[in-house]
Amino acid sequence: MPRTPLCLAAPLLVASMLCAQAQQPAPAKEPARDEFFWLGEINKASTVINAEQGLLDRALAPKLAKGIAKVIEAGNQPGARRPTTVITFEPLMIKEAGVEVTLIHAGRSSQDMHATYRAAILRDRLLALADQLNRTTRTMVELAATHRDTIVPNYTNGVAAQPNSYGHYLLGVAAGLERDAQRIREIYARVDRSPMGTTVLNGTSWPLDRRRMADYLGFAALVDNAYDASQIAAADLPVEAGSIVTALALHVGGFIEDVMTQYAQSRPWILLREGGGNTYVSSAMPQKRNPGLLNGTREDASTALTLAMGPVFKAHNIPPGMPDAKDAKANSAMIDSAARSLQGLDRILKALVIDPERALEELNSDWTASQELADLLMRKYRLPFRAGHHFASEIVDYAKVNNIRPTDFPYTQAQAIYRKAATEMGLPAAELPMSEAEFRSTLDPVAIIRNRATSGGPQPAEMDRMLAEAKQRLDRQDAWIGNRREAITAALAKLDADFGKLAKGAD
Template identity: 25%
Template sequence: MSDLLRGGRLAPSRREIIEFASSIKSDEKILRHIIDINRAHVIMLIEKGIIGKSDGSKILNALLNLRENPVIRLDVEDAHILVEEEVIRRAGLEIGGNLNLAKSRNDQVATALRMELRNEILNLIELIVNLQDSLLYLAEKNIETIIPGYTHLQQAQPTTFAHYLLAQFDVLERNIWRLIDAYRRVNLSPMGAGALATSSFPISRERVAELLGFEGLVENSIDAVSSRDFLLETLAILSILAVDLSRFAEDLIIWSSMEFSLLEIPDEFTSTSSIMPQKKNPEVLEVIRARMSHILGDFTASSIIMKALPSTYNMDFQEATPKLWDAIKTMKENLMMLSELVRNIKIRENITNKPFTSFLAATELANILVRNYKVPFRTAHKIVGALVKRLIEDGKTLLDATPELLSEVSSVFLQKPLIIKSGDLEKAADLKSFIESHNVRGGPSRREVERMISHRKMLLSQFRVEVSGRRRRIEDSIDMLDSFSKYYAAQENNRKI
């Protein structure tokens, strides 16, 4: 059992108490970062002349050995104490006891969390991009596939499946930009803040930040150890993404039902009933929809943990951290599953051959009355509404509308019959004509959809370059950290020779 911090101010504790408050299990995720932070800190101490090269090289050798052969023990408070104890065991107390000189667990844990989180943000962006790629793949196959568009879950206007998929792409794009913005705030170094007031030793916070791949500092030392808003911000973004994905999953669930019958979910992503042999249940989508609520719960729980805490470090923080990792894990798993599912969706044939879909074009009939017959739109709206009501009452569709019936209905609102050409009625009821006439930017016309697909393909390339560039900058810094670690560690071996 660890007594590294006891025997001075405090008497020894009991194993069950240490294990109760320990964060060692969740710290396993950040152990390698803690080792790297210690390496960068020791290199800085050597370069600033705060510790000697001989002592520094022994400490670095111990850290390099620990990084290659990490250990986890459950009898310590956390991974920070674990690393310090292992260094002392390898280098001795007289030398290894200076590992924590001019730093604290407070700035170290905040730094380690940011290092792991920046990696996870890049992972999330990559997975969202993969889902977007699946959406574009499916959209390209369905540029001319007309489907009903819905408002209030009632059929509204015709659109295309590609147009709908591009909408989902754009929803995901905004989440990527949120993550990129958050990354800039996450990738700042708290190291050197100490417990809360920096250090009286002439340390270089900038050097440590450089070796660890940070783009700058969390400058104010109180803020550096006190804030976990970067954790909440990421959870908030994941919560927005979770809401977005749950809505997308719900659309697919509804549209795959027999009542809507718009699309087919691949068999491997569905299940059947234990008693009803005809059933095809969209179980994977239902699980995705449900698991998005876990992420909302993680955000809520973390916010409540943080609420009303006094400034600087509190042990409450360590109860919020696992919520972040759980939310990220859940989101990553669901993004991967959804990407594969989406890529294999099949649209049912003859969707728009159902009689009631003809009313999707009612808006365009009102537009034609305005455009060709100079009827005020609000009046045209009433005329077409009355026409639709009459047709439904007679068990007919918009395809059955005649100039004579429209003339009869319109006379109620215009005090005279409106004579309309049969060709205008036919054009209004033509769903393909509706789609192509709606060629305003962002609309469902083939030209616009093809333009949007092309533009979004370029956007995916930009996102991939963004992620790879940020990864490369981190890797370059860690490579530099490795080089300096090995250089200073080798000096001990040189002296032995």
């Protein structure tokens, strides 16, 4: 039977709905907030403000506004040219409104206009990065809640070190991501300052209303010093953004390498769920399931690190004011690369498969609980820590030579080792003060986690507290992002309304 179009093959009601949806015009796409967009907004704002303040003939302003509106409308058409500099944007305005349109250029320069659109674009990209960071961190915190009581090995120096809750481990990684979120909020306050009105480097004799311009463009404050605006801040802020990208990429890469360590084992306790592009089969070896998602995300993080170095080298050994480190497209690509690595990390977190029994088996196959022997002997029986450490170390040495697991270690042998260790440490000969039951419970990874007492540990009460606080921080960060975006949207809407009224005066 030949295949038929969906509208014909579906039942009548469903088909009519699908066909009606197919015939609906696609919603108008918002213009990209690129250099062209912000040059248009700056020109709109200059026209409105200067006309109201008498710096521009009010009778001429509507004609100029209408010409500027035509340039913006033309640039917003699919595939249209969107100039990215003042000197390439201005001829289009002259063509539509005449040379008189350059009267809006009072007290302006490409220096402060370009510094302004760079700040506005950087501001948008930082908010997008903050949004993705919060999404990824929320996924991590939710996974931490799921694995609040999952006990796994943690590693130091590449060697299994101590048991821990996997949820506690994830909250530790999330704490690093929270610092990245703090850094974004901090740099945002420095980026969210309008350079407009500073002209080249020392202001202008025109009495420009810089505050009004900042309000129209959605900036919270002004760059105070006119020299700083386009000569210093415009170069050092991308470098600071690069440091945030670097920190994020390091956090992503470190987490991936932790997971990758398990892929070297024949029986890992953590893997990626197969399918969905997470893994792929080796072209030559049928048994292999290569962790493509881990590899790809690590590559994204490495790319982000590479791009983050760009502003540093570009800003290095040049006099103030040079454009090398200021390129909006390059700096946007740098920040977007960090967002892509975070998207990959989010996918990884959602694809992880943890095997708690296998993790516990690995813990019990090694001596990751041995420090607890020394701690308990000091805490409960007042044995000097170094003496208890020596005893535990001798236990481990004997066990490894004789291939004995912690769960199988003979209590009588432990007693003999204790007597020997006490003598070697210069202590009076004594019997091991721990009963056999206490000796075995001290080596229980689950009991170790449950009995932790310090704040910030993996014990259930502390996990509940940290999980609740992490979720609250994420909610506050979501609110912060939303408030900043709403402030910019409201400011631009106000500018659109006021500019629209002015342009209508030409009809």
